[in-house]
Every structure is written in structure tokens, then in C-alpha cells.
Amino acid sequence: xxxxxxxxxPAIPAGMRLQWEAAQEAHVLLYPEGMVKLNGSAxxxxxxxxxxxxxxxxxxxxxxxxxxxxxxxxxxxxVALALEKHWLELRE
Amino acid sequence: xxxxxxxxxGLSAPNAAAGGTATGAAAVPAAAPAARSQPGPPLWLLLEVxxxxxxxxxxxxxxxxxxxxxxxxxxxDWMRVLSEARALGAVQLGLSGGxxxxxxxxxxxxxxxxxxxxxxxxxxxxxxxxxxxxxxxxRAGLDHIQLSFQDSTREMNDFLSxxxxxxxxxxxxxxxxxxxxPMVLNVVLHRLNIDHVxxxxxxxxxxxxxxxxxxxxxxxGWAWLNREQLLPSRAQLERAEAVTQRFRARVGTxxxxxxxxxxYFETRPKACMSGLGSVFLAIAxxxxxxxxxAARMLPGLELPNVRQGDIRSIWYDSQAFNRFRGESxxxxxxxxxxxxxxxxxxxxxxxxxxTGDADNTDPVCDLSPHHHLVTEAxxxxxxxDAAAGAARPLVFRDHRISIPVVVAEPxxxx
Numbered sequence: 001x002x003x004x005x006x007x008x009x010p011a012i013p014a015g016m017r018l019q020w021e022a023a024q025e026a027h028v029l030l031y032p033e034g035m036v037k038l039n040g041s042a043x044x045x046x047x048x049x050x051x052x053x054x055x056x057x058x059x060x061x062x063x064x065x066x067x068x069x070x071x072x073x074x075x076x077x078x079v080a081l082a083l084e085k086h087w088l089e090l091r092e
Numbered sequence: 093x094x095x096x097x098x099x100x101x102g103l104s105a106p107n108a109a110a111g112g113t114a115t116g117a118a119a120v121p122a123a124a125p126a127a128r129s130q131p132g133p134p135l136w137l138l139l140e141v142x143x144x145x146x147x148x149x150x151x152x153x154x155x156x157x158x159x160x161x162x163x164x165x166x167x168x169d170w171m172r173v174l175s176e177a178r179a180l181g182a183v184q185l186g187l188s189g190g191x192x193x194x195x196x197x198x199x200x201x202x203x204x205x206x207x208x209x210x211x212x213x214x215x216x217x218x219x220x221x222x223x224x225x226x227x228x229x230x231r232a233g234l235d236h237i238q239l240s241f242q243d244s245t246r247e248m249n250d251f252l253s254x255x256x257x258x259x260x261x262x263x264x265x266x267x268x269x270x271x272x273x274p275m276v277l278n279v280v281l282h283r284l285n286i287d288h289v290x291x292x293x294x295x296x297x298x299x300x301x302x303x304x305x306x307x308x309x310x311x312x313g314w315a316w317l318n319r320e321q322l323l324p325s326r327a328q329l330e331r332a333e334a335v336t337q338r339f340r341a342r343v344g345t346x347x348x349x350x351x352x353x354x355x356y357f358e359t360r361p362k363a364c365m366s367g368l369g370s371v372f373l374a375i376a377x378x379x380x381x382x383x384x385x386a387a388r389m390l391p392g393l394e395l396p397n398v399r400q401g402d403i404r405s406i407w408y409d410s411q412a413f414n415r416f417r418g419e420s421x422x423x424x425x426x427x428x429x430x431x432x433x434x435x436x437x438x439x440x441x442x443x444x445x446x447t448g449d450a451d452n453t454d455p456v457c458d459l460s461p462h463h464h465l466v467t468e469a470x471x472x473x474x475x476x477d478a479a480a481g482a483a484r485p486l487v488f489r490d491h492r493i494s495i496p497v498v499v500a501e502p503x504x505x506x
Contacts, residue, residue, distance in 0.1 A: 015236065015274055017211060023133045023181025030211035032236040032276065035135070035184055 004055065010079050010088040011051030018046050029087055036087065045078050051091040055079060131417060133181025134373035134407050137210075138385060139170065141201065142190040142377050146219050162378040167197040169398065171204050173375055176403035178208040182373065185210040190377065193220035199228045206233025215240060215278075218264035226267050237268050240278040258295065265299040277301040281332065282309040282322035283473065289332040293339045293349065301347055306336065308354035312386040312441055323469055325477035329357060356466050360431070361438025361454035368416035368440060373407060381406045383413050386441045390450050416440055423451050425459045 012018050016031045020043075027043030029036045038046060044065075048058040058079075059072045082088040142164055165173070174185075185205050192198055193216055205212045213236045214229070226237075239261065268275050277296050281289070289306065296304045308329075311319045324332075336351050355362050365372045368383040375381055379398040380388065387393060396410045407413055415421065419432060426437040437443070438454020446455045447462045455462040 014272065017235070019183075019209060021181065021183060023183075024135075028183065030183065030235075032274065033184065033186070033213055033238070035211070 004076055004080055004083075006056040007054050008079075009051050009054050009091045010049040010058075010083070011091045012046070012049060013086065013089045016087070018043075041074065042078055042082075045075055046082070046087070049079075049082075049088055131369060131408065131413075132371065134177060134403075135182060135371045136184045136186070136373065137174075137177045137182040138186040138188060138372070138374040139173070139201075140188050140190060140374065140376050140385065141165075141170065141192050141195045141198065144194045145189060145191040145217075146194075147191070147217055161376065161380075164195075164377045165375075165379050165398070167200055169379065170197075170201050173398050173403060174201070174205050174208055174210070177373065178210065180404060180407060183210060184213070186213050186215060188215040191217055191219055193225065199225070199232045202229055202234050203232035206235075211235050213238065217241075218261060221264050221267065223267055226271050230271050236276075237273045238276045238278055239264060239268065241280060262299055265301070269300055274303060275299065275301045276303040276305070278305045278307060280309055281306050281324070282315075283324040283328065283477065284322070286324045286328050286332045290335045290339065293336070293347075297343065297347060303348050303350070305350045305352065306332075307350075307352040310355065311445070312389070316445055319469065320472065320476070323354070323356060323473040325474040326357060326470065327474070328477060329353065355439075355442075355456045356470055358456055359458040361435050361442075361456040363435045364439035364442075364454075365436075367436035369407075369413040370417070370436075373403070381410070381412070383416065384441065387412070389441055390444055392450075421451055423449075423453065425457075425461075426453045429459065 012029070016029055018027055018029050020026075021028050021037075024037055026040075027038045027046060029038060029046065044062060045058065048061060053061070055076060059075050062075065063069055063071050079088060083090065143161065187198070187201065187205075192214060195201070198214075202212055202214075212234050214234055215238045218239050241261075265275055265277075277299065279292055279296075285292070286308075292306070293304065308324070309315050309322050311323070315322060333351060333353075336349055340349055365384050368387070372384065373381065374383075374385040374387075375398060376385075376388070380395050381398055381403075382388060382395055388395065393412045393415055394410070395412045396406045398406065401410070419427070422432060422437055426432050435454075435457075438456055440450045440454075442456065443452045443454050444450035446465045452462065453460040455465050457463065
């Protein structure tokens with residue numbers, strides 16, 4: 001997954017749904033007969049994965065939102081993990 | 093589908109909550125398990141909207157006295173249950189039965205559930221799934237369909253011999269794909285059909301299945317009554333696993349196959365429901381609320397009914413949902429076992445059925461003083477399998493004349 005390009009556009013796969021769950025105070029990713037509870041940063045990253053924004057866009061946006069720099073490594077690592085687990089897919 | 097067992101018809105269902113609500117280990121900070129004194133929300137809601145069903149499965153987990161249960165909840169009752177449970181945090185919804193399509197208001201129930209934010213799974217035999225209904229269900233917001241094989245003898249024979257059932261499943265499978273749902277097939281295995289796994293997988297392939305769950309029967313309800321006829325031998329199980337492995341190698345990722353081993357062949361129990369009263373809430377057609385859909389059998393559980401109380405009080409305050417929370421109910425060897433927080437002592441229903449005491453360790457565990465009850469059942473299955481040797485396996489005519497019959501493979505061939 002180290003070849004994840006800056007221009008890659010991650011998206012939530014068809015049949016899965018990301019939503020905020022107040023009862024769990026977390027974003028959860030729902031899929032057939034199961035779910036994954038995401039921590040704060042994972043939820044923030046996944047919320048940006050709309051198949052339009054690139055990995056580069058997502059890093060820039062999160063850095064702006066949280067007023068920090070140097071998020072590229074964390075975002076790329078999480079996106080790579082999520083791709084491996086099929087929580088995300090890449091769009092052309 | 094990451095290896096989770098489905099909620100609903102397959103008898104793997106009592107495992108469902110455990111598999112179905114996996115928290116993403118890597119994506120979640122290492123949190124201590126929720127304190128048992130403060131139960132979390134009923135994340136998994138299963139509505140058995142009806143016990144009515146056109147099929148007559150020998151392994152159905154529905155209660156064997158289902159014919160005596162009261163009238164089904166109304167549409168309005170189900171709507172209220174959905175709203176109240178969602179307010180507590182329920183988010184994964186299974187619609188099962190019986191055959192849920194028998195309810196003419198299924199689309200209305202799905203629509204309400206979708207509007208409330210549930211992820212809606214339908215577990216169906218496909219009987220009654222017309223194009224008009226799947227289109228309406230899709231519009232209503234149905235997220236997922238699991239097509240199940242439910243009648244292991246009549247329906248499976250029929251399927252394997254290419255008569256009406258195969259045509260029905262093929263038609264429904266095509267509809268499922270056309271409406272952009274993943275094609276997920278669940279087949280319950282047991283002694284009488286497990287030797288046909290290769291043919292079952294070939295049929296699944298010809299239906300265009302993307303995911304196939306080969307779920308071995310678990311022994312509750314009707315399956316418990318039929319256990320001596322249904323439990324496969326270890327040799328059968330090993331053959332079926334080998335066939336599955338070869339099939340996987342051939343089809344690759346085109347079709348993902350999950351093979352659920354019957355827990356009688358294990359030495360540690362399943363973490364049934366992640367512990368009763370932990371994440372799973374089932375509502376029977378008559379409104380009975382249960383911490384497991386087989387829990388009706390457990391003596392001393394005062395099962396509440398949604399006609400008399402709201403979901404909040406049922407989940408947090410009722411005797412039935414608190415009875416097996418925490419660890420204070422446990423007996424030895426569970427009580428002092430370091431694995432008790434992992435498997436919660438296994439399945440309460442299985443402990444009760446096999447030992448007569450629901451507080452006992454699930455006898456699947458080889459630390460249980462009752463483990464011999466499981467190994468003896470397995471030994472009887474081996475003897476029955478051997479005794480049936482001359483007559484077995486049943487040979488079905490193949491629906492494709494051009495290929496040889498593959499299921500008649502004698503065991504001496506390996």
C-alpha cells in the first residue's frame with residue numbers, strides 16, 4: 001500500500017455507510033451485518049473520503065480544520081489500512 | 093462480510109452479535125472493555141417479524157412451540173420498537189422470521205428503519221421476492237439482502253436436482269444483482285447435505301454468488317430435536333473443508349467462502365452474543381424481547397414484551413436482560429478462568445440443553461466437566477456416518493448433464 005498516490009481518491013465502498021452515532025459518540029462504518037467503530041481521527045479522515053477529494057486534499061483540509069501540520073503520514077497510514085480492510089476503495 | 097456470521101436464519105445466528113459488531117481494533121483506541129455494570133446500547137436489533145414461513149426446515153432455530161405464540165405485532169408496534177431502540181443506539185437491524193416477506197408491511201417497516209438511520213439487513217429464503225417487492229424495498233432504503241437456504245432436505249434436494257427451487261433461487265439471485273446488492277448466499281450444512289458441498293458451491297457459482305456462507309447447523313429449537321440425524325462426523329467435516337479449500341483456490345476472490353465449523357468440534361466455546369445483554373436484542377413476532385433469539389428456552393428468564401414496556405426499561409432494567417450480565421452468575425470452571433472475559437462462558441442455551449443448568453460452562457469447552465456430552469455426540473455421529481456408509485452419500489442427478497456427478501465420491505478415494 002506504500003504506492004498510495006497523492007492523487008488517489010478514496011471513497012466509502014458501495015453497500016457501506018459512514019455515520020455519526022450519538023449513542024457511541026463516534027463515527028461508525030456500517031456494512032452488511034457488521035460495523036466498525038472509529039476513533040476521532042479515523043472518523044475525521046473517513047468523513048473526507050467522498051471519492052472526489054484526493055489524499056492530498058484530505059491532508060490539507062484536515063490540517064486547516066485542526067490548525068496543525070504534518071498530518072500526511074497519519075492520513076496515508078490510515079487510508080492504507082482502511083483500503084486493506086476494504087473500508088475504503090479508490091476511485092479513478 | 094469480513095467473516096462475520098449472519099444474524100437470522102442460519103443457525104450460526106447465535107454467534108452473530110459477536111462477529112457482527114467487531115470494533116475496528118486498529119481504528120479504535122485501546123479502550124478497556126465497557127464496565128459490565130454499565131451496559132452499552134443494544135447495537136444489534138433483530139426483528140423476527142413473523143414465524144410464518146412457507147418452508148419447514150428441520151434445523152430451524154425458531155421455538156418448537158412457535159405455533160402457540162400470540163398474535164404478531166402490528167405495523168405500528170414495530171415502528172415504535174424501531175424508534176425506541178434507535179434512540180438507545182441500536183444501529184444494525186436484521187429483519188428475519190419466519191420468512192419476513194410474508195409480512196405485507198415489510199416495505200413500510202424498512203422505510204421507517206432507514207429513515208431512523210438503521211443499516212437494514214433482510215434475511216430471506218427469497219420466496220415471495222418479486223421484482224415489484226425488491227424495487228419497493230430498494231426505494232424504502234434496504235441496505236442488504238442475505239439469501240438463505242432454509243429447507244435442508246426438501247429444498248436442498250430440489251435445488252441440487254435442478255427443479256423449481258433452483259429456478260427460484262436463480263431468479264431471485266439475478267434480481268438481487270440487478271438491484272445492486274451484493275449476492276450473499278447462506279447455506280446451512282449438516283450430516284445429510286455436507287457431502288454435497290462441492291455441488292452446493294458450483295450451484296452458488298452459477299447463481300453469481302459473491303459471498304457464500306457455509307454455516308454448520310447449531311443445535312437449538314428444531315435442530316436440537318433432530319441433532320442425532322444432523323450432526324456430521326468429523327470425517328465428513330474434514331472432507332467438506334478440503335473441498336471448500338480446493339474450490340477457493342479455483343475461484344479466487346470472485347467468490348468468497350466462509351466455512352463455519354460446528355462448535356461441537358471445538359474445545360473452546362463461542363463468545364455467544366458477546367455475552368447476553370451486551371449488544372444484542374431480539375424481538376419475537378409476538379413482541380417478546382430476548383437477549384438471544386433462542387433464549388425462550390431458558391428457564392427462569394422472565395422475558396418482557398414490548399406491548400407492556402418500552403425498550404429502554406426492557407434493555408436496562410428487566411430481569412431477563414440482567415440475568416447473565418457480568419460474571420456473578422458464573423460457576424466453576426468459568427468463574428476463575430482467565431478466558432471468561434473472552435468467551436463469557438459460551439452459550440447459555442447450549443449449557444442448558446446439554447447439562448440442564450444454564451449457569452454451567454458451555455460443554456463445548458474442554459475444561460467443562462460435561463465436555464464428554466459433546467464428544468459422545470460427536471462419537472455417535474461418527475458411528476452413524478460409518479453405519480450409513482453403504483447407503484451414503486445420496487446421489488443427486490446433476491442439473492448439467494455435461495459434467496460428471498461429483499458428489500458420489502466414495503470416502504475410500506482419499
